[in-house]
Amino acid sequence: TVTCDGIWMDYTNVNSRCTRNLVVDSGRNGIFIEASQVPNLVDHNIVWNCRGVGFLNGDCDELIIAHNLVGASGGGVSIYTAGGRIVNGREVTNKRNATLNNIFLDNASLRGNLDPESASDYNVFVGENAKANIEGLRKVGWEANSAVADITATLDAKTLVMTWSGRGGVPSVSRLGGCDRDYLDAKRPGAAVVPGPFAEGPGRKRTLDLLAPSPWLREQVEAGE
Numbered sequence: 001t002v003t004c005d006g007i008w009m010d011y012t013n014v015n016s017r018c019t020r021n022l023v024v025d026s027g028r029n030g031i032f033i034e035a036s037q038v039p040n041l042v043d044h045n046i047v048w049n050c051r052g053v054g055f056l057n058g059d060c061d062e063l064i065i066a067h068n069l070v071g072a073s074g075g076g077v078s079i080y081t082a083g084g085r086i087v088n089g090r091e092v093t094n095k096r097n098a099t100l101n102n103i104f105l106d107n108a109s110l111r112g113n114l115d116p117e118s119a120s121d122y123n124v125f126v127g128e129n130a131k132a133n134i135e136g137l138r139k140v141g142w143e144a145n146s147a148v149a150d151i152t153a154t155l156d157a158k159t160l161v162m163t164w165s166g167r168g169g170v171p172s173v174s175r176l177g178g179c180d181r182d183y184l185d186a187k188r189p190g191a192a193v194v195p196g197p198f199a200e201g202p203g204r205k206r207t208l209d210l211l212a213p214s215p216w217l218r219e220q221v222e223a224g225e
Helices: 130-138 215-222
Strands: 007-009 017-019 022-024 031-034 040-043 046-048 053-058 063-066 069-071 075-080 098-100 103-105 119-121 124-126 150-156 161-167 206-209
Touching (some): 031 040, 053 063, 069 075, 124 130, 124 150
Parallel strands (some): 007 031, 040 063, 046 069, 053 075, 063 098, 069 103, 103 124
Antiparallel strands (some): 150 161, 161 206
16 A cells, blocks of 8 residues: 555444454555544554554554564554544543554654553564663553564565564563464464564574465465456
């Protein structure tokens, strides 16, 4: 997508799940979730090289953004509230949201409305500004258990094959309910898992076909369609 968000979940989503999507080279944001007041889950997505942020939370309550990877984009997550907007008979707010178990690689910091009823934690930050990002967010009570990691990742925008590796590993996190399979449809066994969209954390160098879950789509890419 060149001039719009990769995925736009328009307003009043109810108990919806946005999972295992790949968004590359968006001219705006990767995934935009708008004006939804009950729990929704955005998990195991990969957003790469977007001019905007990976995930834009606009006027949402109780939104969970978990086990995603955002790389080489304008930011990881942005949260905002448009004051005075009425949805479902009440003014919108932006409360009780959670950003958990994600990997943010070479992006600008998280930004926006840092609501005290919301949480952002157990995330992994990678890149030149990673330490500063965590330290700044800890001053407002976020990212207490988040970590900086040494991860290298590249994504070929034509073949949609990712190569990644890491040194030193990443800390284990608690698996969220319902998040029992990763981006590649591999099982996530046990209660302790690694952050990000893959069941196996960054360590040995791996080459990952990000279209492997969809053989039909892989055929279209190879055919140039």
